[in-house]
Amino acid sequence: MSKFWSxxxxxxxxxxxxxxxxxxxxxxxxxxxxxxPPSNKVREALSAVCEGxxxxxxxxxxxxxxxxxxxxxxxxxAQVFVGNGSDEVLAHTFVALLKHDKPxxxxxxxxxFYPVYCGLFSIDYQTIAVNSKFEIDINDYPVDNGGIIFPNxxxxxxxxxxxxxxxxLLKNHSNSVIVVDEAYIDFGGDSAAKLINQYxxxxxxxxxxxxxxLAGLRVGFALxxxxxxxxxxxxxxxxxxxxxxxxxxxxAIAAIxxxxxxxxxxxxxxxxxxxxxxxxxxFDFKVIPSKANFIxxxxxxxxxxxxxxxxxxxxxxxxxxxxERIDNYxxxxxxxxxxxxxxxxxxxxxxxxx
Amino acid sequence: MSKFWSxxxxxxxxxxxxxxxxxxxxxxxxxxxxxxPPSNKVREALSAVCEGxxxxxxxxxxxxxxxxxxxxxxxxxAQVFVGNGSDEVLAHTFVALLKHDKPxxxxxxxxxFYPVYCGLFSIDYQTIAVNSKFEIDINDYPVDNGGIIFPNxxxxxxxxxxxxxxxxLLKNHSNSVIVVDEAYIDFGGDSAAKLINQYxxxxxxxxxxxxxxLAGLRVGFALxxxxxxxxxxxxxxxxxxxxxxxxxxxxAIAAIxxxxxxxxxxxxxxxxxxxxxxxxxxFDFKVIPSKANFIxxxxxxxxxxxxxxxxxxxxxxxxxxxxERIDNYxxxxxxxxxxxxxxxxxxxxxxxxx
Numbered sequence: 050m051s052k053f054w055s056x057x058x059x060x061x062x063x064x065x066x067x068x069x070x071x072x073x074x075x076x077x078x079x080x081x082x083x084x085x086p087p088s089n090k091v092r093e094a095l096s097a098v099c100e101g102x103x104x105x106x107x108x109x110x111x112x113x114x115x116x117x118x119x120x121x122x123x124x125x126x127a128q129v130f131v132g133n134g135s136d137e138v139l140a141h142t143f144v145a146l147l148k149h150d151k152p153x154x155x156x157x158x159x160x161x162f163y164p165v166y167c168g169l170f171s172i173d174y175q176t177i178a179v180n181s182k183f184e185i186d187i188n189d190y191p192v193d194n195g196g197i198i199f200p201n202x203x204x205x206x207x208x209x210x211x212x213x214x215x216x217x218l219l220k221n222h223s224n225s226v227i228v229v230d231e232a233y234i235d236f237g238g239d240s241a242a243k244l245i246n247q248y249x250x251x252x253x254x255x256x257x258x259x260x261x262x263l264a265g266l267r268v269g270f271a272l273x274x275x276x277x278x279x280x281x282x283x284x285x286x287x288x289x290x291x292x293x294x295x296x297x298x299x300x301a302i303a304a305i306x307x308x309x310x311x312x313x314x315x316x317x318x319x320x321x322x323x324x325x326x327x328x329x330x331x332f333d334f335k336v337i338p339s340k341a342n343f344i345x346x347x348x349x350x351x352x353x354x355x356x357x358x359x360x361x362x363x364x365x366x367x368x369x370x371x372x373e374r375i376d377n378y379x380x381x382x383x384x385x386x387x388x389x390x391x392x393x394x395x396x397x398x399x400x401x402x403x
Numbered sequence: 404m405s406k407f408w409s410x411x412x413x414x415x416x417x418x419x420x421x422x423x424x425x426x427x428x429x430x431x432x433x434x435x436x437x438x439x440p441p442s443n444k445v446r447e448a449l450s451a452v453c454e455g456x457x458x459x460x461x462x463x464x465x466x467x468x469x470x471x472x473x474x475x476x477x478x479x480x481a482q483v484f485v486g487n488g489s490d491e492v493l494a495h496t497f498v499a500l501l502k503h504d505k506p507x508x509x510x511x512x513x514x515x516f517y518p519v520y521c522g523l524f525s526i527d528y529q530t531i532a533v534n535s536k537f538e539i540d541i542n543d544y545p546v547d548n549g550g551i552i553f554p555n556x557x558x559x560x561x562x563x564x565x566x567x568x569x570x571x572l573l574k575n576h577s578n579s580v581i582v583v584d585e586a587y588i589d590f591g592g593d594s595a596a597k598l599i600n601q602y603x604x605x606x607x608x609x610x611x612x613x614x615x616x617l618a619g620l621r622v623g624f625a626l627x628x629x630x631x632x633x634x635x636x637x638x639x640x641x642x643x644x645x646x647x648x649x650x651x652x653x654x655a656i657a658a659i660x661x662x663x664x665x666x667x668x669x670x671x672x673x674x675x676x677x678x679x680x681x682x683x684x685x686f687d688f689k690v691i692p693s694k695a696n697f698i699x700x701x702x703x704x705x706x707x708x709x710x711x712x713x714x715x716x717x718x719x720x721x722x723x724x725x726x727e728r729i730d731n732y733x734x735x736x737x738x739x740x741x742x743x744x745x746x747x748x749x750x751x752x753x754x755x756x757x
Contacts, residue, residue, distance in 0.1 A: 051630035053580045053604060055502040063640030066463050083458045095453045095650075099446050103619035103654075104437045106612070109420050133487050136643040144523075148409040169498075169641040226407045250407060258460070265457035265649040276405035286417030287523040289490040295619040296449075296650040300457075 057169070064165040067368055076391060078382040079366040081204075081233070081343050083262040085317065085385070087300070088310035091263070094303035098295045107298055109290045117302045118270055122242045128272055130281040131301075133292040135232060135256035135269025138281070140166055141288070142198075142252060142271065145280035146226045148172045149195030156185055158375060160200050160230065179203070183337055183345075185210050187218045198228040202238055205370060205380040207339030212239050219248045226277065228252045233341035235260035235315055236322070242272050249274050259342055260315060261304045268293065268301040318342050322383045328393045332400055337378075347378045351403045359399045365392055411523070418519040421722055430745060432736040433720040435558075435587070435697050437616040439671065439739070441654070442664030445617070448657035452649045461652055463644045471656045472624055476596045482626055484635040485655075487646040489586055489610035489623025492635070494520055495642070496552075496606060496625065499634035500580045502526045503549030510539055512729060514554050514584065537562050537691055537699075541572045552582040556592055559724060559734040561693030566593050573602045580631065582606045587695035589614035589669055590676070596626050603628050613696055614669060615658045622647065622655040672696050676737045682747045686754055691732075701732045705757045713753045719746055 050059065067080035086092075115129040122129075132138035143166040147153045155163050157176040167174045177189050183206040190197055197218070202209045219227055227250055229241045234255065241253050252273040258264035271281060285292065293301075304311070322344065326336050329346055337345040347353055357369040357379055368380040383389065404413060421434035440446075469483040476483075486492035497520040501507045509517050511530040521528045531543050537560040539553055551572070556563040573581055581604055583595045588609065595607050606627040612618035625635060639646065647655075658665070676698065680690050683700055691699040701707060711723040711733055722734040737743065 051634065052578070053500055053631060054634045055499055057502065058499045058634045058637050061637045061641050063637050064644060065640075066460075066644040069460055069462055071462075077459075080460060082460060086456060086458050091457075092453050095457075096450065099449045099453065101619070102440060103445075103449075104440050104616040105431075106420075106423055106434060106436060106618045107621075108423055108425075133646055134643060136645070140642050145409055145412045146407055148411065165641050169638070224406070262458040264460045264645075265455070267461075267645055267648040277407060280405065280408045280412045283412050283415045283417050284523070286419075287415050287519050288494050289488060290418060290420040291490070291618075291621055292487055294621040294648065294651060297648060 061168055062165065064162045068366065070366065074364060076365040076384060076388050078384050078388065078392065079368040081259060081341070081382045082264050083259055083314065083318070083342065084383075084388060085262055085314050087262040087304055088307045090307045090310065091300050091303040094299045095296055098299050101295060103295065106291055107293060107295045111293050111298050114293070114298045114302050117305050121305050122272060124242070124245060124272060127275045128245060128278055130271040130278045130285070131293060132269050132285065133297075134258065134267040135230070135254050136162065137292060138254050138269040138271050139230065141281050141284045142228055142254065143167070143170050143172060145284045146252065146277060147196040147198060147228065151193055151195035154190055154194045154197045156199050156203065158183060158203065158206055160204050163198060179206070179208070183208050187214050187221070190218065190222070192222060194222065194225055196226045196228065197222060198230060200230040200232060201241070202233045202236070202339065202341040204233065204341070205343070205368065205375065206337050206345045207341040207343060208337060209238050209340035212241060212244070215241050216244060219244065219251055223250055226250050226252055228254060231255045232259055236342045237319060237340040245272055245274060249276070252277050257301050257304060261311065262314065263300060263304055266297045266300050268297050317386070318383050321386045321389045324386070325381070325383060325389045325393070329396070332396060343380050343382045345378050345380050351400065353377045353379045356399065360392075360395055363395045365395055415522055416519065418516045422720065424720065428718060430719040430738060430742045432738050432742065432746065433722040435613060435695070435736045436618050437613055437668065437672070437696065438737075438742060439616055439668050441616040441658055442661045444661045444664065445654050445657040448653045449650055452653050455649060457649060460645055461647060461649045465647050465652050468647070468652045468656050471659050475659050476626060478596070478599060478626060481629045482599060482632055484625040484632045484639070485647060486623050486639065487651075488612065488621040489584070489608050490516065491646060492608050492623040492625050493584065495635050495638045496582055496608065497521070497524050497526060499638045500606065500631060501550040501552065501582065505547055505549035508544055508548045508551045510553050510557065512537060512557065512560055514558050517552060533557070533560070533562070539564050541568050541575065544572065544576070546576060548576065548579050550580045550582065551576060552584060554584040554586060555595070556587045556590075556693065556695040558587065558695070559697070559722065559729065560691050560699045561695040561697060562691060563592050563694035566595060566598070569595050570598060573598065573605055577604055580604050580606060582608060585609045586613055590696045591673060591694040599626055599628060603630070606631050611655050611658060615655075615665065616668065617654060617658055620651045620654050622651050671740070672737050675740045675743045678740070679735070679737060679743045679747070683750070686750060697734050697736045699732050699734050705754065707731045707733045710753065714746075714749055717749045719749055
């Protein structure tokens with residue numbers, strides 16, 4: 050504390066991201082990164098930027114990147130917003146579209162940054178419990194709200210809400226903005242992007258950090274009808290004119306245009322996820338059905354926290370949340386196939402002692 | 404407007420950055436970019452990043468970059484904050500340290516983003532007129548305030564406030580945070596960074612966009628005692644965990660460590676500034692004394708707006724502000740020597756018709 054701090058700073062409880070360890074030779078299955086690097090076409094695009102005019106400002110509107118994303122989703126450029134990672138896109142969304150007199154609603158189990166944004170921007174919120182299977186039940190969301198946001202697939206559970214349920218939610222809450230945070234949608238889910246032209250209250254948020262192997266570049270985006278995108282642009286242009294550097298813009302364009310590399314990457318991760326789920330079930334793990342690049346698991350015989358520590362001793366990091374309802378679960382990112390196999394061997398060894 | 408917008412979005416008057424034209428072959432003297440590219444060492448560092456693990460998140464704390472900046476200014480790492488361009492650093496500063504019950508003070512002529520931040524973050528502010536020479540007079544700042552911020556050298560005037568005056572300001576306002584926004588300090592001014600260990604109310608903000616030729620990378624930083632830096636970290640970690648991508652972190656480290664390239668760059672720009680001022684004075688321009696990489700000029704015979712249009716017709720862009728007190732001035736970035744010479748020839752031609 051300091052007398053110079055604003056009242057807001059004193060109130061804040063900042064978000065704590067997953068550990069980014071600086072030691073080498075760890076199998077890092079704790080922050081849902083893609084285990085495979087971006088494609089050669091992305092690297093070529095980035096190499097070309099190294100030769101460019103880095104002393105100049107990048108395009109503040111990132112028009113070429115917006116157009117590439119619009120083409121991919123068959124939308125117009127004015128229906129696309131881009132930001133410095135989907136965390137920044139989310140932050141602007143909370144200010145622009147989710148701050149109203151009535152409380153914002155989100156699941157009790159969801160991205161733990163949501164309540165942090167609410168704290169920063171003084172947004173009243175209410176959490177709605179997911180059901181005993183950790184699923185979102187759209188009938189639990191009261192109409193009297195200032196907006197609804199949820200990850201789909203949900204984090205940290207991996208649970209997926211089908212598009213027909215989302216469509217019903219959009220209809221039930223036609224006076225509220227519904228934000229579908231699709232960081233993990235490409236790993237087997239169906240994006241709500243195709244509903245955008247039908248629903249004026251839908252905002253879809255995605256990221257290049259997971260399915261497009263570019264966590265290191267910091268690019269996220271939102272899709273929605275132009276009146277929603279305009280609100281985000283107004284906040285962005287009151288905060289930081291140039292959030293995406295040359296590398297982020299050019300690398301993301303190359304990534305979204307390289308559809309073959311994208312599909313190959315997704316296929317490999319889904320195959321490894323299937324393998325991992327099948328192996329862990331043989332060890333009597335409870336595995337929540339996942340459409341994400343991670344799985345959410347618990348075991349009757351060994352506490353989640355203990356298992357995380359045992360894995361760490363074997364140089365494998367997974368994510369443990371010391372949080373009500375899920376404090377006996379671990380979130381495990383689907384790594385490369387050989388990493389998944391190493392994880393399975395480590396778990397076999399650990400369980401033999403419990 | 405839209406029924407889904409928050410009240411805040413309806414209130415906003417976003418910042419309008421200088422034009423980033425997409426046509427080629429323009430002499431771009433409108434956004435104070437450095438005319439020279441970053442050094443080979445920076446390009447080598449960036450090329451190495453292309454080969455790295457871009458699928459992983461970058462260090463959320465950018466520790467190596469903070470250490471490199473700390474070394475440069477003989478401070479501790481905990482006295483350094485980094486952000487996605489100095490615009491983001493400023494935004495967090497407004498929230499963390501400049502939002503109080505009493506009004507924030509800044510000069511009537513200064514960075515036009517300041518009132519925009521105040522709008523976004525609901526900060527009460529009051530502008531203090533610079534004197535007739537466009538200089539800041541520290542005696543004009545009432546003690547009853549919620550903080551003071553000003554660019555030094557000031558933008559768009561280029562006027563410089565000497566360190567002894569800043570020191571007096573720090574003493575006069577020991578209960579207020581004084582933010583010295585030093586985007587242009589390296590072009591001949593003396594940084595207040597050396598005062599940090601003496602004054603607990605001083606925050607210095609700088610950028611890699613100007614003197615370090617990296618506008619395209621988006622890196623800014625703040626220097627201050629740890630209690631001030633901690634406030635910024637708390638806001639940053641409630642907004643976006645990973646604002647600096649791998650390229651920004653590695654490129655900025657290489658740039659700050661390459662002292663020889665930096666000095667050569669500055670020397671060339673100062674020499675061209677001296678040339679430009681001397682030539683324009685011969686054409687009877689009024690030139691405000693500048694310690695920045697731009698000059699602020701007016702002419703009795705030709706209106707600033709007209710001159711800007713005439714220059715544009717000759718493929719030279721400069722910045723015109725349609726704003727009280729300065730609507731007959733142009734801000735002209737110091738370009739490469741040959742660009743300055745071309746500007747002088749164009750002005751000679753234009754003036755011959757007026």
